[in-house]
Amino acid sequence: MITIESLRKYGANVDEGLQRCVSNEQLYLTLVNRFLDQNTFPDLKAAILDHDLEKAFHIAHSLKGVIGNLSLSPLYDVIYQLTELLRNRTEMDYSDYIQRYEMSYSLLAALR
């Protein structure tokens, strides 16, 4: 089960995330779980592999907003860089970013 403490250990900026939830711990944890449940990253990955960078950018942009609002710092760093690259439709090898994201994601999912 994800707890405030385990999220803190994971590296999330829990204080900031809780601040946005007006200190409602229950809501914060529910939303983190919800984020894990509706994982849209596979769609982002597929779009990159399809070279549909436009679509990839849109998904990344939305993901960035959610991750940022939940202050999941390890994921935020990588999704932020990804979004900026995709914003400029940079044609490049994204596998390093994808790997980093997937790693951070599975670490978070492992807290469940």
Place this chain on the structure above:
Amino acid sequence: MNKNKRKILIVEDEFVNREILKNILLDDFEIFEAEDGETAVELLESKKSDLSLILLDLFLPKMSGLELLNIIQANPELNNIPVIVLTSDKELEVQCLQYGASDFISKPYPDSSIIKARINRVVELFEDRQTIKSTERDALTRLYTREYFYKYVADEDKTNPNAEKDAIAIGIRSFHIIKERFGTSISDSLLVRFSKRLKKLMPSISGMVCHLEADTFIVYAQHFEDYEDFIERLSQDLSLDNESKTPIKLQIGIYQNVDKNLDIDVRFERAKIALNKIRDSVVKNYFIFDDKLKEKELFEEELLEEFNAAINEKQFVVFYQPKFNIQGEAPKLASAEALVRWKHPQKGLISPGIFIPLFEEKGLIQQLDLYVWKEAASQMRKWQEKYHKHVPVSVNVSRIDLFDPTLVETLLDIVKENGLETKDLLLEITESACTEHVDVIIDKTNALRQAGFKIEIDDFGTGYSSLSMINKLPLDALKIDMIFTRNAFTSENDNKMIKIIIDIASYLKVPTIAEGVETKEQVAVLRELGCDIVQGYYFSKPVPNEEFAAFLTAEK
């Protein structure tokens, strides 16, 4: 509390982001949500001006936030609702402001207190603007309110100083009955539809229109002659929104070729005076303000100016009309009614039929009522001292008096000062005073009765009060309006009305007092029907106090 919450629409496709915003705002706002632009458009259509704010995410499926912002800005019913854009793109912020957004909130969201503060600030700014706008337009009909209308009339006069203009007052025939019979929602819907029609017609007469009050509208237009045609065009197929589609008749009063030296207020007052001449008439549908009405207006102006002097110089004289109990073997003096006359030093005796409605309208009636109460009380005392007779006197209590918080105290003081008892002073309240703000009237009448005063309901049967209201209203007597008495022998129907009123009174266990009794026959029939007390020329017209003394000495 919940009902008064302001409404916010959150347009955001991400569940997590929506939940965070909802959690911040749910204490202060009622929240509506849309996951995409199309749902947002639907919601906006149904909520419209109910909304205090839209929070808009720029990245939306189906329709982008900017597209939605464009739709909102292009719709006059929506474009005054403030929009705060939610975005993580700095470069889009300026563009959003150009597109009409009021502010933006960046992502990741800042501190929740910052979000709250920004939202509240935008909502408040919006409401200040709304207040200005909404006072310009009547809330129900969306027509100009009087203040703004007068301003635009003044502007029009400045722009076209030589144009011949008419001031027109428009009313709906028997609107108060429509409201009474069919209820507020039907009568309001009529006003709304009628307003739209009026507005549409304005260009054809180069006019502008204002919803003055209830069913009264005023129009300032280029002078024209064909009023019949105007009424025809306005009322064509106009009907109530009920099952039988009751047709609606309009009436207008016109003050033609207005004198622009007159205050705007006075010009429309003249149109209203003309309208009032034919209000609820079945034969006439328009009336033009003429010299005769102008004379009347001047006469009334003089009366108003002379009111204070008349009070100070005691030009108002109280007459007394005896009321007799007819149920005994011989008629017995029961009480008297105090009736005011104006003995004007130059104009002679002025009928209360002229000055009472005028004083009621101009807010002077309270002063006159107080004068009469004091006069009647001091007269009663003199009679008691001189003839050792306790004859209660009834005085009129106007509707406006009932809203005076010091009424009970004032009356008690008068009674005390004259060494009387509260039961000596009978208070007549007209039935028509009891149709609105019923709770206040019932409370006040209760308080008066608790203080020991007796309440008589005047003109019973002519007002619009309901039986349930009469049942709730504490009272001590019902007065049958003289119209019913007068017609009692010419129309079977009105004889029935008297019976009905007597039945109601006996159900309420209170006596009835018939006014306007002129013949022996009428007395006999009323007695037969069970009426307790009568008043009228058969016994005596209202007389000055010296003459009334004869009734006191005649009684054993």
